[in-house]
């Protein structure tokens with residue numbers, strides 16, 4: 001059996017060694033020393049000035065919307081994981097979908113201005129599969145219309161644009177450190193901003209809005225994370241280069257062996273390098289996708305139609321809308337297995353099955 005993904009697990013001893021300290025200190029959660037150390041090490045690794053380690057990528061998004069005090073309409077992408085949209089609704093705002101670019105699969109900046117109304121307060125865009133959005137154009141539009149920008153960078157760990165961390169763009173960026181992601185702390189997330197005031201506000205929101213021994217300054221929530229999660233993040237960070245290298249090798253084999261398949265790959269941002277968080281391919285037709293998927297299923301090789309269906313047509317709490325490009329891409333996109341433990345022989349087998357099915 002080959003799953004779509006498998007969480008990276010470091011040598012157990014290294015994790016236990018860090019837990020010995022937790023047992024000694026008896027400090028389990030609430031911004032403990034390991035959580036602070038993880039924040040420090042991640043800032044250094046990602047070359048960021050500010051960053052907060054939070055509960056997960058979903059709460060990171062919700063706290064971002066809260067911290068910017070957003071109301072009304074938020075322009076967003078229909079081609080993302082459900083948390084991008086549900087966070088907007090959860091915070092009492094209205095998601096307004098703007099269709100994607102069929103090359104990058106990210107929100108199409110050329111279509112954003114048509115969707116702006118007097119009620120629009122922000123743009124919440126996802127760097128889909130880690131591929132950076134057109135951050136420069138989005139920034140220009142946001143400045144012109146006085147909108148805030150949040151980037152859902154759940155897939156974008158380690159990605160840079162022209163030598164600068166992708167997490168420094170927009171007013172706030174978020175990341176997910178969930179076990180299925182490229183780099184993880186079992187459950188976890190990051191909130192990143194270059195603005196010290198916003199950072200301060202989010203750090204208060206993360207801790208129930210408590211500003212002193214007996215005072216409150218914000219409407220807060222429990223957005224903290226534990227020492228156990230921080231420990232996993234710290235140990236996994238020691239392996240990040242190895243993880244990245246292995247993923248790149250696998251992606252290179254896929255690129256090479258699948259070159260004859262009737263499909264295309266997303267066009268990458270020219271100033272950025274693929275972090276290989278996912279391996280999506282967009283088949284020429286949904287028919288071919290279904291044929292390939294069913295053949296792989298039969299061989300116990302599991303793929304994911306990530307993201308199908310598009311959010312503009314899938315959510316029971318929103319009116320269904322047609323988004324021609326997102327709907328079309330969603331029907332043809334398939335993510336192939338990609339994880340640290342995947343062997344080159346397995347990759348080879350997957351490629352042979354795909355080619356054989358296409359040619360049958």
Ligand SMILES: *Cc1c(COP(=O)(O)O)cnc(C)c1O
Pocket residue numbers: 056057058059080081083084126152154155175176177178188189
């Ligand atoms: C995984 C993911 C999230 C949610 O992150 P969690 O840490 O699982 O809460 C949000 N947005 C996108 C695009 C994701 O892929």
